[in-house]
Amino acid sequence: MSINTIRPDLPGLPETVPARMLNEFVYCPRLFHLEWVQQQFATSDDVEEGLYLHRVVDREAGDLPDKSEAWNGRVARSVSLSSPRLGLATRLDLVEDGGDGTVVPVDYKKGHPNKDGGAWPSDRVQSLVQALLLREEGYAVERAEIWYAETRQRVHITVDDAALQEITDTVTRAWRVASDPSAPPPMRDSPKCARCSLVGICLPDELDALQTPPKQRRPLKRLMAPILEGRPVYVTLQGAVVGVRSDRLEVRLSGELKASYRLIDVSQVCVFGNVTVSAQAARTLLSRDIPVLWFSYGGWFSGIAEGLPGKNVDLRIAQFRAPEQQQLEIARRMISGKIRNSRTMLRRNARGEMPRVGEQLKQLAIQAMQAESSQQLLGIEGTAARLYFGSFSAMVGKNSRVDVSDFQENGRTRRPPKDPLNALLSFCYTLLVKDLTVTLMGIGFDPYYGMFHKPRFGRPALALDLAEEFRSLVAESVVLQVLNNGEVGPHDFQSRAGGCMLEASGRKAVLRAYERRLEQEITHPQFGYKASYRRVMDIQARVLGAVMLGELDDYTAMVTR
Numbered sequence: 001m002s003i004n005t006i007r008p009d010l011p012g013l014p015e016t017v018p019a020r021m022l023n024e025f026v027y028c029p030r031l032f033h034l035e036w037v038q039q040q041f042a043t044s045d046d047v048e049e050g051l052y053l054h055r056v057v058d059r060e061a062g063d064l065p066d067k068s069e070a071w072n073g074r075v076a077r078s079v080s081l082s083s084p085r086l087g088l089a090t091r092l093d094l095v096e097d098g099g100d101g102t103v104v105p106v107d108y109k110k111g112h113p114n115k116d117g118g119a120w121p122s123d124r125v126q127s128l129v130q131a132l133l134l135r136e137e138g139y140a141v142e143r144a145e146i147w148y149a150e151t152r153q154r155v156h157i158t159v160d161d162a163a164l165q166e167i168t169d170t171v172t173r174a175w176r177v178a179s180d181p182s183a184p185p186p187m188r189d190s191p192k193c194a195r196c197s198l199v200g201i202c203l204p205d206e207l208d209a210l211q212t213p214p215k216q217r218r219p220l221k222r223l224m225a226p227i228l229e230g231r232p233v234y235v236t237l238q239g240a241v242v243g244v245r246s247d248r249l250e251v252r253l254s255g256e257l258k259a260s261y262r263l264i265d266v267s268q269v270c271v272f273g274n275v276t277v278s279a280q281a282a283r284t285l286l287s288r289d290i291p292v293l294w295f296s297y298g299g300w301f302s303g304i305a306e307g308l309p310g311k312n313v314d315l316r317i318a319q320f321r322a323p324e325q326q327q328l329e330i331a332r333r334m335i336s337g338k339i340r341n342s343r344t345m346l347r348r349n350a351r352g353e354m355p356r357v358g359e360q361l362k363q364l365a366i367q368a369m370q371a372e373s374s375q376q377l378l379g380i381e382g383t384a385a386r387l388y389f390g391s392f393s394a395m396v397g398k399n400s401r402v403d404v405s406d407f408q409e410n411g412r413t414r415r416p417p418k419d420p421l422n423a424l425l426s427f428c429y430t431l432l433v434k435d436l437t438v439t440l441m442g443i444g445f446d447p448y449y450g451m452f453h454k455p456r457f458g459r460p461a462l463a464l465d466l467a468e469e470f471r472s473l474v475a476e477s478v479v480l481q482v483l484n485n486g487e488v489g490p491h492d493f494q495s496r497a498g499g500c501m502l503e504a505s506g507r508k509a510v511l512r513a514y515e516r517r518l519e520q521e522i523t524h525p526q527f528g529y530k531a532s533y534r535r536v537m538d539i540q541a542r543v544l545g546a547v548m549l550g551e552l553d554d555y556t557a558m559v560t561r
């Protein structure tokens with residue numbers, strides 16, 4: 001059977017689709033779209049194991065002999081083949097002499113055969129593509145084989161006309177999905193999702209839950225395959241040099257090693273003030289998608305270097321094209337959520353009853369949901385902030401070593417913060433906005449184009465929008481923790497020229513408390529499973545992405561009870 005051109009003749013499509021992406025397509029068309037079209041990738045234990053196995057088979061050896069030559073037991077390893085005519089490409093782990101004038105492609109898989117001892121459908125497709133491309137090169141191929149490492153078994157696949165028709169149909173469907181800018185919807189209740197490396201990005205159960213009325217929602221399983229999470233490294237040591245040696249990030253001062261971390265454990269590198277990042281370290285970090293973030297000595301977020309920008313261009317297009325009404329609706333929900341979280345914060349922590357303020361905040365949260373314009377919403381948010389910060393000192397306990405009476409007098413002040421409490425709030429907001437900027441960029445958003453905050457003065461407006469619902473939950477909670485636990489004292493602040501800033505010791509204490517807070521797990525109010533604040537921030541950004549791409553009708557802010 002001869003195969004005709006399969007790739008659709010549409011501008012902008014790549015010439016060929018890799019066979020391993022067809023494997024993903026058969027597993028789940030949405031996975032194929034997320035990985036290949038949107039270039040979203042997440043590692044997991046399964047992925048790491050598969051990569052480890054392929055370290056062995058990816059060593060090139062031998063080459064495909066000319067068709068006219070006899071194979072005589074020869075083998076070729078790690079051979080790349082492609083056919084623009086068919087629109088297919090593959091890398092073959094092994095090609096063997098079939099012994100009867102035929103050749104046999106052998107694919108290595110880390111798992112095991114299916115319960116009938118056969119190949120899994122997704123593995124089968126990958127092998128058939130390999131057979132097809134060998135035939136396209138003029139070799140006779142009558143069977144393909146898969147070697148499953150877990151059970152050390154070979155599985156045979158017959159390459160006949162029916163199999164070739166099957167592969168043609170699959171590839172045609174895959175190209176159709178690739179031509180569509182929108183990903184197919186997530187599967188519902190599929191056991192495949194639990195093993196999918198992109199489950200934490202795709203959020204199939206979460207998107208389903210958000211489309212179900214709250215009373216009918218069932219608690220979801222904890223994410224089965226969480227994204228392997230690294231941790232930020234903060235370098236505050238003045239004069240330090242950040243370098244890379246043997247897959248480790250090293251911090252040195254005058255040549256002396258002060259700290260060292262495995263690169264796979266690092267999610268971002270934050271440097272404060274006079275800290276140098278070597279050119280080699282910057283290159284290595286960027287090639288591993290680990291952003292480097294620069295802060296002034298005082299903690300002002302001044303810049304970020306990351307690898308190539310997020311590849312999900314359709315998300316950016318949707319973000320910029322979002323109609324004003326949709327932007328207002330999202331902003332309403334974020335601000336209303338922020339006000340409700342502020343109210344909960346006061347209810348839980350303030351000394352003495354605050355029924356009047358609590359009731360006023362409740363009414364303002366309702367009004368925020370009904371705001372008819374951004375301007376009106378801004379006014380409501382401002383009123384709520386004045387009320388909230390007017391009562392904020394009541395949450396600072398007797399154990400605090402820092403006098404917060406100046407805050408009672410000054411209220412919230414920004415540039416510069418005028419008292420220790422304002423300095424703490426400003427620093428924690430900076431950290432929060434920094435993390436949301438990185439999260440949004442990683443997903444493919446432009447963090448500078450917001451729904452509520454206007455894209456002006458170089459502000460990461462979308463990160464500021466998303467920060468609203470996390471201000472009380474993360475930043476203000478950290479401020480209260482370091483004060484009420486006595487983790488900062490009067491000597492951790494310095495007052496100069498009408499402003500107050502944190503000393504290095506104070507910044508270190510706050511950074512520790514902030515990272516502790518991001519690690520803390522809470523039960524997600526919509527989904528019912530436990531997740532760290534770090535993960536919840538990522539989920540909220542992805543939910544926002546699903547709204548932008550039309551996968552969800554409405555945004556739901558993170559609000560605790």
Ligand code: SF4
Pocket residue numbers: 027028029030031032034185186187190192193194196197198199202203204
């Ligand atoms: S989580 Fe499920 S629906 Fe989403 S890409 Fe993976 S397999 Fe597909």
